[in-house]
Amino acid sequence: MTDQDEPAREQVLDWVERVAALVSGEWGLAPISGRILGWLMACHPPAQTAADLAGAIGASRASLTANLQLLTSVKLVRRFRRPGERNVYYEIEHDAWSKVIRQQLAAFTAFDELAAEGLRLGWADETRAARIRSARSSIAALTEVLDQG
Numbered sequence: 220m221t222d223q224d225e226p227a228r229e230q231v232l233d234w235v236e237r238v239a240a241l242v243s244g245e246w247g248l249a250p251i252s253g254r255i256l257g258w259l260m261a262c263h264p265p266a267q268t269a270a271d272l273a274g275a276i277g278a279s280r281a282s283l284t285a286n287l288q289l290l291t292s293v294k295l296v297r298r299f300r301r302p303g304e305r306n307v308y309y310e311i312e313h314d315a316w317s318k319v320i321r322q323q324l325a326a327f328t329a330f331d332e333l334a335a336e337g338l339r340l341g342w343a344d345e346t347r348a349a350r351i352r353s354a355r356s357s358i359a360a361l362t363e364v365l366d367q368g
Contacts, residue, residue: 231261252286259311266308331358
């Protein structure tokens, strides 16, 4: 692939903003976290310093530092130094997205267990029990789809 085949920087930054919006809206993280993730998925080279990231996504150092700490603590981003260098680099973890999926599945499993407990409470009101069963049915349907994949 040549440089001519690469998307324009403006296109990449627009995509990074859409990643930020999704991460913010769906996961409740700050948009800057989404920008970091989006940029680290698309950038070249894949390892970036904090200064590289700040310049690319227009983030302040303070905001960037706090969000990089969050993303490294949940193991979506890896922090490292190269031998003989003082710079700290960041890159997306190779299994970041499988980690996200596993965390979401674990949350659904935990919620399914709570819903099962809720059904065992013995509701006289069928409407309330039906709402709890609906949650369990949705989780079971998701599990079935994933098992087929």
